Amino acid sequence: MLELNPDQLLNLVISFLLPFFRIGAFFMTLPLFGSRLVNARLRIVFSFTVAVLITPLVNVPSYDPISPAFIVLIAEQLVIGFVLGFVVTILFQMFALAGQLAAMKAGLGFAMSNDPANGISVPTMGQYYLSMVALAFLGTNGHLVMIEYLAESFTYWPIGGGFDSRRYWQLVLLGSWMFEKALLVVLPLAIAVLIMNLAFGVVAKASPQLNVFALGFPIIMLFSLFFFWVMLEQFLDMYLLFFGEITNWMQTTWGIRLNG
Numbered sequence: 001m002l003e004l005n006p007d008q009l010l011n012l013v014i015s016f017l018l019p020f021f022r023i024g025a026f027f028m029t030l031p032l033f034g035s036r037l038v039n040a041r042l043r044i045v046f047s048f049t050v051a052v053l054i055t056p057l058v059n060v061p062s063y064d065p066i067s068p069a070f071i072v073l074i075a076e077q078l079v080i081g082f083v084l085g086f087v088v089t090i091l092f093q094m095f096a097l098a099g100q101l102a103a104m105k106a107g108l109g110f111a112m113s114n115d116p117a118n119g120i121s122v123p124t125m126g127q128y129y130l131s132m133v134a135l136a137f138l139g140t141n142g143h144l145v146m147i148e149y150l151a152e153s154f155t156y157w158p159i160g161g162g163f164d165s166r167r168y169w170q171l172v173l174l175g176s177w178m179f180e181k182a183l184l185v186v187l188p189l190a191i192a193v194l195i196m197n198l199a200f201g202v203v204a205k206a207s208p209q210l211n212v213f214a215l216g217f218p219i220i221m222l223f224s225l226f227f228f229w230v231m232l233e234q235f236l237d238m239y240l241l242f243f244g245e246i247t248n249w250m251q252t253t254w255g256i257r258l259n260g
Helices: 006-029 040-057 068-105 124-139 142-156 165-206 212-254
Strands: 112-115 120-123
Touching: 006 040, 006 068, 006 142, 040 142, 068 124, 068 142, 068 165, 068 212, 124 142, 124 212, 142 212, 165 212
Parallel strands: none
Antiparallel strands: 112 120
């Protein structure tokens, strides 16, 4: 008969709680899983299940659970979980930002739609790009890859390792990557719209009596919609490229690697 004394039971609970806090914070921040569309109880159950699977593989140091140091450890796990989930959020928001920039360039910025995941109104093209990247993320098993990175983070970012300010500063610098890639995605459309505006400007200068710009606005909108349709063929390739850059960034910057 299996018997556990109070000290063993307490140590077992402590060894489970610390990984659970990191995993729970990760799923609270991870796109799709941490949105309003997923019930909070479901997220807790899913985090509990993943923690049960990962905890036996984690080396948890022994700490006094009623000491201030244990509270600092809990805060550390919460911050690390939020940071790991925020990295994936940056990937999603990069495509959402690209859609918003494309909508402004195409004259579709006035077309707004409700974002049920975040409870805000965003340009329709931004919501469209966000839906596409969500489907690509699930279709390519990106969520399983990130869960594996979460499990490996306990090796390369161990419990009790302390707060390294350089890691958080590197996460801030990742914001420049988001803006850079968003502009890169929308750059072909921006150049095409600029060329069309220049052409309409030349025509308007040659024939001032014609109201060319009143005709050019709907033409640019129709061309932009056609351009979005053409870009669908390359969307998955763009997503895989940027997702690979995110994983490479995690490997080179934080040292989190899969399969050792």
